[in-house]
Amino acid sequence: KQEVTQIPAALSVPEGENLVLNCSFTDSAIYNLQWFRQDPGKGLTSLLLIQSSQREQTSGRLNASLDKSSGRSTLYIAASQPGDSATYLCAVLRSSGSRLTFGEGTQLTVNP
Amino acid sequence: ETGVTQSPTHLIKTRGQQVTLRCSSQSGHNTVSWYQQALGQGPQFIFQYYREEENGRGNFPPRFSGLQFPNYSSELNVNALELDDSALYLCASSPPRTGSYNKQVFGPGTRLTVL
Numbered sequence: 515k516q517e518v519t520q521i522p523a524a525l526s527v528p529e530g531e532n533l534v535l536n537c538s539f540t541d542s543a544i545y546n547l548q549w550f551r552q553d554p555g556k557g558l559t560s561l562l563l564i565q566s567s568q569r570e571q572t573s574g575r576l577n578a579s580l581d582k583s584s585g586r587s588t589l590y591i592a593a594s595q596p597g598d599s600a601t602y603l604c605a606v607l608r609s610s611g612s613r614l615t616f617g618e619g620t621q622l623t624v625n626p
Numbered sequence: 627e628t629g630v631t632q633s634p635t636h637l638i639k640t641r642g643q644q645v646t647l648r649c650s651s652q653s654g655h656n657t658v659s660w661y662q663q664a665l666g667q668g669p670q671f672i673f674q675y676y677r678e679e680e681n682g683r684g685n686f687p688p689r690f691s692g693l694q695f696p697n698y699s700s701e702l703n704v705n706a707l708e709l710d711d712s713a714l715y716l717c718a719s720s721p722p723r724t725g726s727y728n729k730q731v732f733g734p735g736t737r738l739t740v741l
């Protein structure tokens with residue numbers, strides 16, 4: 515059974531700091547991995563999707579890496595801003611068309 | 627391109643009642659998945675519908691049931707509501723399973739409160 519863990523559970527940083535969020539998964543046989551952002555009480559916004567054959571994806575100030583063999587992914591946020599404050603969730607897809615398995619998220623607060 | 631929509635936005639029910647939540651998939655998507663997200667936790671997979679048939683189910687009791695319609699929209703029904711059913715219910719649609727790209731797009735969710 516796939517299990518996804520995110521560390522830390524919560525993180526508070528000053529504006530401008532670079533930060534790393536961690537995600538680990540127990541079964542390396544994944545199809546892809548997604549990072550999502552969730553604002554309080556809202557739905558999920560997809561940030562980055564990494565296919566199992568890829569090592570990283572970048573979008574603006576965000577960079578996600580994937581090391582399938584070790585069961586780890588990191589989300590790097592450069593020059594953090596107060597608007598980045600949200601919960602960040604990672605999720606793995608076991609095979610095409612199957613279910614996503616989510617971690618419990620990292621709650622990020624960026625202080626002005 | 628219309629994204630995934632869900633209705634209603636919020637709902638309050640009492641224990642023992644029944645509820646129906648609705649989801650319209652994104653244009654071009656034929657698969658719908660439902661997730662339950664309790665407060666402070668990650669979403670948990672309930673079930674998925676593909677071509678109007680249930681295609682995979684998580685660890686949820688039979689009182690959670692669903693439908694998919696020919697236009698790929700979907701309903702989630704929950705009977706005999708319990709207090710622990712209070713959660714954000716998320717619907718996600720995904721495109722036909724061609725090629726190597728499979729991305730689920732999420733709706734805004736329905737917040738269900740059971741009193």
